[in-house]
Amino acid sequence: MGKVTGFLEHTRVKDRYEPADARLKHYHEFVSTLPMQDAKIQAARCMDCGIPFCNNGCPVNNVIPDFNDLVYRDDWRAALDVLHSTNNFPEFTGRICPAPCEAACTLNFNSDAVGIKSIERSIIDRGWEEGWVRPLPSAFRTGKRVAVVGSGPAGLAAAQQLARTGHDVTVFEKNDRAGGLMRYGIPDFKMEKAAIDRRVKQIEGEGVIFRTGVLVGTLPEGSKVTNHARTSVTPEQLRSEFDAVVLAGGAEHPRDLPVPGRELDGVHFAMEFLPQQNQVNAGDNVKRQIHAEGRHVIVIGGGDTGSDCMGTSHRHGAASVTQFELLPQPPEAENKPLSWPYWPHKMRTSSSQEEGGEREFAIGTKEFIGENGRVTGIRTVRLEWSGGKMQEVPGSEQVLKADLVLLAMGFVSPVSTVLDAFGVTHDARGNAQAGSDEEGGYATNLPGVFAAGDMRRGQSLVVWAIREGRQAARNVDQYLMGSSNLPR
Template identity: 75%
Template sequence: MGKITGFMEYERIEEGYKPVPERLKNYKEFVVGLDDAQAKTQAARCMDCGTPFCNSGCPVNNIIPDFNDLVYQGDWKNAIDVLHSTNNFPEFTGRICPAPCEAACVLNVNDDPVGIKSIEHAIIDRAWAEGWVKPQPATHKTGKKVAVVGSGPAGMAAAQQLARVGHEVTLFEKNDRVGGLLRYGIPDFKMEKSHIDRRVEQIKAEGVTVRTGVLVGALPKGSKVTNWAKESVSPEQLQAQFDAIILTGGSEQSRDLPVPGRDLEGVYFAMEFLPQQNKVNAGDKLKHQLRADGKHVIVIGGGDTGSDCVGTSNRHGAASVTQFEVMPQPPAEENRPLTWPNWPMKLRTSSSHDEGCSREFAISTKEFIGEKGKLTGLKTVHIELKDGKMVEVPGTEKTYPADMVLLAMGFVNPVSTVLDAFGIEKDARGNARASTDFVGGYATNVPKVFAAGDVRRGQSLVVWAIREGRQAARSVDEFLMGFSDLPR
């Protein structure tokens, strides 16, 4: 504990943002991180509690009091070693994780929590600047081969862990670049893709073979070359060539809104809209890119994906942006004695909202309307909870003009083709059925095939994906070698 009275002396320091007019001109990151002095002051607020709930609040169980103390002492080199001991990619989580660790901070009982996420962000950025992040190739090889299918954070973490203990790892990705939804779901203004690129170079230097543009399973009927996969590999080929397989794909099946007019031109899934802009930012040439320029945009869905649609639409130059949320507006502040140390339900306003957005709560879309096959608006009604059911509020019907509607209501399950191709049993939600037991965890019903990340647990956070990738790597290592020194 660096400073015993720090939590009483210092206030929470928030990371800053570049001005809205400046950041709307491009797709670059605009967060202004803490400098060394600010990070030290923020770290001094950590009380090193007898029971640090932040550790358990963090899905990867970051050793938060320890790296806070090291930052306070100015020992940044050991701070990154502590951080890397539990988290393969803190530059991802330090930018886009919602920080459940901060909700669990003991200070959050009656004060502002320690800015754990901002300290993590400062540590990893300092580590890259100082050249402390280097490949860690295995000192010996096991002769075992592992295929990792899906290159999002779960797949990248699993591949890195397994390569570091000497297995020959091949990482398969159906898209043209590594990263999964980190690459094509998260806008560049939240996380620039250079952070993924340098991690890819690191895992390659550690012995991971990366194969992009490869679909595991059959290509769609009649398709020879697509913009996301140029060849296919069958499950039978992988099972013959590899000693173990980990499926780490995302939960990619978007939740639809089957109301009249859904087939009108102008109604799109968020994941049709967001990846296109990321591809353009990467230098790709796209025909007929979905653009919001000059349009009245309505985003249906109040979560992070919806917020990303808001920010991207504003950068396109939308005439207006409105975001719908079916649930009632939550309170501005949580009931801390009731919710702590769990993740609270409260009103969250993102940086994208601050850039320009109207928000409507407790609203339901009844119909999309249009002319000559093109969207012109939508009909809505407000709803309320009565006797455990959502019912319409009489007299609240309204028609909104809209040139573009983006459906950002979450994801229901992974695309079933890969699971079906392997014969993987599914749970009630359509995810791969696999337990997280300490022995044999993440194993599916198919011999030597494991599943981790969103493909197993459903739509979740990047930090949960990293955790599951790390834990699945340990289970696979134990399966192959009879024991494992990898952390779980």
């Protein structure tokens, strides 16, 4: 590495956040890209550890020590090439990935990890500023046609890889804009949608056709899935018109909470609430928007989606925001000898949680209470773990005020009607049954039909979706051509 003592001389540089009182007034990104000089110093901390656990900690296997060294040596263009060799969209992961690579960093065992995520974002942001990110169309055409269903990170990655190897690719998206849950699930203050738009433009420059507002199959009656489809196509049409189909529609069936009072007005899934604000930010007219202004909001679910609901509610001007978590509060610091280099169990506080509100751990919801058909409160109970089981604490019931409840407890499976329309076999969790790269090449039970991303593996991270899209593309290429030069 460029500076073998860098980690001894320099400390970790933290990302710079706009103060909470200022950022709560808008929906723009508030984390600044690391300045080039700071990124070089941070890259100097990469310690030539011999075994780069960070590579395996990263689902797309980014070649992290190499691009760190290139940044330290001020060769940003080469660093971008190395970064793009494994990751189609580092501006997505550089903003919304939780950075398992940093948990696996060798330096993280007894110090602060290298700021890999910050360096990654600095590389790609400079790449866009310098005009280095351009369409890379294939020099030849194979004559093979591939349909990709879904334009989230898995679908976009698969489409780009397949187009670059010469296939004619069409992406079908049921919503009015491409991006999947990145478009309508991730708040703009975490990732502005211009990042998606410029990638879509690049991919179009590589020959990919996007057909938005087109639903493949049908949605269940009363579905809460975001859907702006103007028309539809059948699985039979796709299979007859294309040589292969990649199902990359994501996992959009939310986990429900069937307790008394669930039918009350004011109790909503997170994915009814979050997409509406993104639509408003995009200039759309949203009728009867679910709005938190002046309301006492309770968010049920302690993960990223729940945190996004908190941040959006803060910006709406909620009277109060409380987030529920079923599990006990994690320890403040992880047991590194036990957990490293894997993702550790420890207390984490998101930027939205730092902005205000309360967090309640080991709490369960017994009932939604209402008046005149609208929710006014929640009956709760404290929980404790005993003998490996979760039990209610006697005498701990209480009623908390709530006039807006957001259910953010994750997603259980894809929307089943899409898979059922194709006749794709489900696994035990309701996902598309298709093996990974080593276990069946993302192929479903139907010849020429593949599945990737959350639709195959279940709810997961953007970085996993990119990996799955890339690997599925390789297997599709091999199916069509007999062999493939695409990377794994």
